Amino acid sequence: MSEPVQETPDLYGAYPRLGDWAISLLSGHGVRRPTEVGEVLYQEGEPCPAFYVILAGKVAVVERYDDEENLRGIHGPGRFLGELGLLTGQAGFLRGVVREAGEVLVVPVEELRALVADNPSLGDVILRAFLIRRTILIELGAGFRIIGSRHSADSRRLREFAARNRLPHKWIELEEDKEAEQLLDHLGFTPKDIPVAILRGERVLRNPSNAELARAIGLPVPLAREIVGDLVIVGAGPAGLAAAVYGASEGLSTVVLDSVATGGQAATSSRIENYLGFPSGISGGELAERAVIQAEKFGAHFSVPAEAVSLSRHDRYYVVGLDEGRVVNAHAVVIATGARYRKLDVPHLEEFEGEGVYYAATLFEAQLCLRAPVVVVGGGNSAGQASIFLARHAGRVRLLVRSGDLAKDMSRYLIDEIQRNPGIQVLLNTEIEELVGDRELRGVITRNNRTGERREIEAMAIFVFIGAEPHTRWLRGEIALDDKGFVLTGPDALKAAGEKEPWHETGRPYPLETNLMGVFAVGDVRGGSIKRVASAVGEGSMAIRLIHEHLQTAGQPPT
The missing domain is CATH 3.50.50.60 (FAD/NAD(P)-binding domain)
Structure with a gap:
């Protein structure tokens, strides 16, 4: 396969060159080593083993699929390799192959994550480039393949899950792609088996669940059957992500659950232009990805997909029941499950x-x-x-x-x-x-x-995009809700609690607290909330301060 030897132009800041100061900083955390033509630095289907900075020579980034290679770029001295999965632990979608012998700086992934978190100047360059590269991969249709039909509910489910989690993939329409049925036959499947996900050309998943696809791609692993912590946050929209960042950074052992993807409704917004600190705007997906990396830096654990189906009390803990029988126990709970848009009242x-x-x-x-x-x-x-x-x-x-x-x-x-x-x-x-x-x-x-x-x-x-219906069905019978299904908090929760809780003796509930002590509601799911990203983030961070007060009064120091 003949390929051009010139470097790929920088696209929107996706392939910047690191200055001498950045390379000097990284050199203190990595090692230099020579490279040989044809050497594979990392490959698709596996987490990238390290962060590579090209010091001399050239490296081609290619995508392999069914013994074919698609060139995605050639990079030379000063550029660095990898994309967002390097920071999140996801499997790679491309492979890096040395085209011209030279030298690379090899930085361990954990060292890179620490540098990105602790050095704003370097971190912003790398993180911004990784986010743009992920967007480019999505637009190119790189990554794994999904073969299915637009008329198949499972095909739509799988596509939506991949899209909401910003996973690069290519959709192959069974009814429109002439070679799709031949490909299924080659894999030993029939149209009745769709959807089929093909990873790295050889691993095939027949109608996988969202959790199965997540495990294969390398999304945060599902929780063990039972886990105990200080705080469980149900919902990973802006409010839940803010609670995760502040909770983990202030010493609470924090678990974050979401049934589909991080970011909530905000992640479906192409550009948020009135959010503080981003004068040129920021996409909802990028805002969510930055928040996840920030929360994980402080030790928060994410589990996606993980759907909460129940809430109950057991001894000193609240128990959040998940699908597939798993449970999470925690001293405090933040409900941040948000709301979904109402449906049109029209036939069919x-x-x-x-x-x-x-x-x-x-x-x-x-x-x-x-x-x-x-x-x-x-x-x-x-x-x-x-x-x-x-x-x-x-x-x-x-x-x-x-x-x-x-x-x-x-x-x-x-x-x-x-x-x-x-x-x-x-x-x-x-x-x-x-x-x-x-x-x-x-x-x-x-x-x-x-x-x-x-x-x-x-x-x-x-x-x-009309109105909103809260995700609170799993809370009915445990949490006080208003007539529209939104969670009641503060004084409204006090009225609903009546004499069931000793509120009058404690001066509670707190402003964001529900009728259950230690259970808080933030963001769109809360009755009377302002449906804006900034206010949701504010409520999520405010809830952590109130949780600390709750744990103190309950005599439960953070673990």
Whole structure:
């Protein structure tokens, strides 16, 4: 295979060169060694053994699949290798092969993680490059393969799990790819066996569960059958991640659980532009990944996927029951399970969910409707951010808003950007009454709630961002909820508790505390919360201070 010898240009800061100061700093934590042509420094399917800085010579980064190689880049002196999985412990998606003999600086992974955490200047260069490289891999369709059908619920489940966890992968559509069925036959499967995940060309998983795929890729390992700690955080959105960072950094043994992925709804946002400290904005996925690395630096343990199904009290501990029979015991609990967008009240909606009706707007969904007309439903910031993002991929975006004023629930900066974008049309006082299509969505019937006028709008996809329903079904019977299912805290929890707890003797509950002492609720799942990333982060950090007070009064020092 002939390949160009020149270096790959730097793309958006993905392949920066380290200055002499950075190499000098890294040299104190690694060793220099020569390289030979053809030497494999690291390979796909396995965690990268070390962090490599090229001092002399060139290294090619390639992807191997079915005895074929795709060149993803050639890098020379001053550049460093690897991507986000190096910091998170995931299996690699590419291999590094020496193209021209030279010398590399080899830094152990644990040493790199410490340097990234303790040296802001170096850490930001490396982390930023790793995050961009992960995005590039996703856009290229690198990584493992998923063979399936858009009409298969398990195929959609697996794709969504990979997308929410920002795992590079290539989707092979059984109905559209002529070679897909031949590939299945070669692997010894039939279309009835889909979805099939192919890792590193030789390891094949037939209709794996999310947990099985997570283990194969190297996501945080599931918990042992039983674990005891100071704090368990259920939900890894902005509120849960903030609680994890502050809890672990202040000495609490901290476990974080999430049923799908870290980041919550915020991770589905292409760009958050009003978050403090990021004047040019930051994607929700990048914000979540930075927070996870930060929390793990302090010792927090993440388990994804791990779905909480029950909460109970046993002796001095709270017991969070998980799917598959596992449990986590902790002195304190933070409920941060967030909320999901409500569904449209229209006939036959479920027939199109995952096949034209979506509740997130990430690159995964955008790739399903390239250059096609789409509809976004909602009047809040999430709908605004989705409209702006989709306008870069879809043929045309129509934003349907039930109220007559876009400024009622949307931030001004988003309104201004929408109004400047010729690819977005805003329809106020507009609601969807019917979906048009047979097996595939073709459009919607809308009604103007002021004039009564009905019209048909062409749409290959609908993105729904209306209201919110809290993830609290697993708490019913244990935690006091309001009439909409949100968790009651503070004075509201006191009213619900009545005489069941000795609140009046303790001056409790605390502001974020539920009707159970030591159980706190933060973020969107809490009744009366402000649905903003910044406020969720504030509540998550505030809860840790209150937990310390709770542990002190209960005579339970951190372990």
